[in-house]
Amino acid sequence: MSKVLGISAFYHDSAAALVIDGKIIAAVQEERFTREKHTADFPINSIKYCLEEAGLAVDELDAIVFYDKPLLKFERLLETYYAFSPKGLFSFVKAIPVWLKEKMFLKKQIFDGLKEVGPYTKKQVRLLFQEHHLSHAASAFFASPFEKAAILTIDGVGEWSTASIGIGEGNNISFLKEMHFPHSVGLLYSAFTYFLGFKVNSGEYKLMGLAPYGVSGSEETEGFKKTIKSTLVDIKEDGSIWLDQSYFNYATGLKMAKDTKWEKLFGFPVRRDESKLEQHHCNLALAIQEVTEEIVLKLAKHAKEVTNTTNLCMAGGVALNCVANGKLIRSDIFENIYIQPAAGDAGGALGAALGAYHIYFEKDRAFTKMDIMEGAYLGPNFSEKEISTMSKKAKAVYTKHESFDTLVKEVASKIADGQVVGWFQDRMEFGPRALGNRSILADARDPKMQKKLNLQIKYREGFRPFAPSVLQEDKNEFFDLNIDSPYMLMVAPVNKSRRKPLPKGYETGTLWERLYSERSDVQSITHLDFSARIQTVHKNTNYKYWALINAFKKQTGYGLLVNTSFNVRGEPIVCTPYDAYRCFMSTEMDYLVINDFVYFKKDQPDWEKPEKWRVKFKQD
Known part of the structure; x- marks a missing residue:
């Protein structure tokens, strides 16, 4: 049995992921615990969670793998300043001490961070460093269902590489071409x-x-x-x-x-x-x-x-x-085409673990028709006792449903009546998208819902679009999409049969006049160019979410909902039941559902005082 922990940290989107015998046991971003969006801090909480999920101590890991090679980054920094000298002297003077302190002594920082996780014997820890774009490539290829595939990685910059073309076959990855900094x-x-x-x-x-x-x-x-x-x-x-x-x-x-x-x-x-x-x-x-x-x-x-x-x-x-x-x-x-749902630096932690498992330890892959991401539901979940304890501490008022069928019928009915629902179920998603376990849900048919969600729930810019979650079997009723999109990574056109004629002068109208012109019968997820960023919801991957949308379909004829992440502007997606309750109370959401606990806003103490619950987050 090979147990490999991957880590990304010290730039942005710190995360940890644990792979045991090729299976992803857990993966989570540090921001979800610290409540600081895109945090670069060493992922102490994420590592603790991953190890707890498997019942392991630091000493029991076969390897801990960092997602890039800091010495190569330092080389790039020095060579860049030399190439551009004497320009940039001011930033050079500022950057070098930071690099010397934080990056050149990265091993010490990692070992110090691991001490915060738990006791361990340093000699028993195998610490590896993997190149940044190999971590990205491994996160996609080794998670995919393909035995052989081209691999394309594109980001800002890793060590030197800004994009790469490679090929993956079995448990091997080879790079064929790279594009280098500063061209990115x-x-x-x-x-x-x-x-x-x-x-x-x-x-x-x-x-x-x-x-x-x-x-x-x-x-x-x-x-x-x-x-x-x-x-x-x-x-x-x-x-x-x-x-x-x-x-x-x-x-x-x-x-x-x-x-x-x-x-x-x-x-x-x-x-x-x-x-x-x-x-x-x-x-x-x-x-x-x-x-x-x-x-x-x-x-x-x-x-x-x-x-x-x-x-x-x-x-x-x-x-x-x-x-x-x-x-x-x-x-x-x-x-x-397969795209890693945590395609950014957080996913580099998973790629570091998968890369080491298959390449360093030379372990073969087990192939299935599906990817190995488990729907990206790889984060913490919470017991009935934990939810009940949170409710007591917050003086929250709830009803508890014994029947899941009754629960989804009631929640679907509330959404159909124009209510906005916070939906919190089971394991948290890994990556930037809420995929139905930490989501805010609403009726896509309501032409005023896009404005309401932006201004009264998310407290963000009014122009921002919202995405639909659609039953996988119903996707072609609404969208011109011939593949599944389980991770909300594809934009496709809304079917022409769903569209409404645009008013005269639409093209020359202001941004806001165009935004609030009705474009389709699913207005709140139809962007100005008649597109939508789609999540197809699969019965076998997330039955609870599928069942809710299916209940909504039975009541309305529409097998889709508006799905936006459960947070307000500047806040990471909620992680714990308390995070969810606090966010619910600080906004104009109508209902909160945590597993089978249902909270109605107007039943809650001080429900008319949202400012009591608000946390000031940095604007993103």
Whole structure:
């Protein structure tokens, strides 16, 4: 029996994952415990959870694997500053002491962190370091159902690599091509995230959500695309890119782009946090989204050429761009595509564990028709006693259902009546998406629900779209999607039969006029371009969630719900029953369901005082 713990930490999205004999026992992000979104702290709580789930101590592990190689990163830092000298002296002086303290002595930091987990004998700990893009590649390929596949990883930067094309076969991964820093698709997209007023390393999905508000094919959008491709990025036929570093500041500076040069290039200043969104912001978002899609498609096409395989596995932060993923699916470059649901750095912890298990320990894989991710439900769950104890401490009022059938019928009825429900069940999801175990649910038919969820529940920007969870067997009734999308990683069009005629002057209306124009009979999950980011819900993977949506279908004829993550803006997805109750009480949610405990807002003490329960989170 081989027991391998993978760790990611010290950059962003710290996490831990435990693999025993090729099976994923547990995987979780540290942010869920500390309540600090995207925390980079050593994942003490995550490791404790993983070991408790298996009943293991640190000493009993066969290996602990870190998800990248810090010495190679340090080499890149030094060589970059040397190449760009004397520019960046100020940031060099700031960065080097941090690197010397935190990164060069990483082994000591890891061993010190493990002491916080529990007692162990240092000599018995086998500590391994795996290259960043190998961790990404392993997280996708070894989790996939494919015996052989091309592997495409795309992110900001690992040690040197910013993208890689490889091939996986059996328990082996070989890299065929790499793109190196400072030329990076992920950093290019993040530079636009910064310029358009969102936070780098967390706001990229907002940029993706803003893009459909741009006017496709308009003179301004096409002009922006031409400017990007003629000035900032040279895109080669194989998908590799060259970025003109005179416009960027991430290599040696303290921010992504050079404001003055970008303002001259695009004709408007860098957008500041929370300032008004104008049409030119939307058009620029669409332009960089379409440029990114072009690059991803060319990389995939080249991966197909050099590997001659029918399957593709993807990971890295750019693999979370579900609009690009949808275009890739419809391109038919590959017959089958598998994307790691925790494609970012958190998933690197899982890839570190899987990579060491199969490559370092040379263990064979066991193949099944499904992936090995268990639906990504790999986090903590909570007993009836723990839920009951929380309720007593919070003075919460609840009813407890003895029949699951009765429970889902009642909850479905509440949703159909326009109520918003916090739905908390069993094991927490691993990765950035809530997939029906830590979700806020609502009726997709309600044309006012998108606005209500954004402004009264999530307390976030009003333009943000919402995703549908649809019964796997009903997906073609609503969407033009010929594959399953269990991890909410694909965007596809809403069927034309569902769409409503647009009003006169729609194209020239303001962002908000277009947003609140009815577009379909499932308005609250239909984005401005008639697209939706889809989760297909499978009876065998998550029966409880499937049964709830099926009960809703029996009552309404619609086998889908709005599904958004159970949190407010700036907060990580809730982990514990108390997290869920506090979040429920601090918002205008109507009902909370924790396993078979049901809480009605107006039954709760001080239900009219949400400020009592609010926690101030950093804005994301």
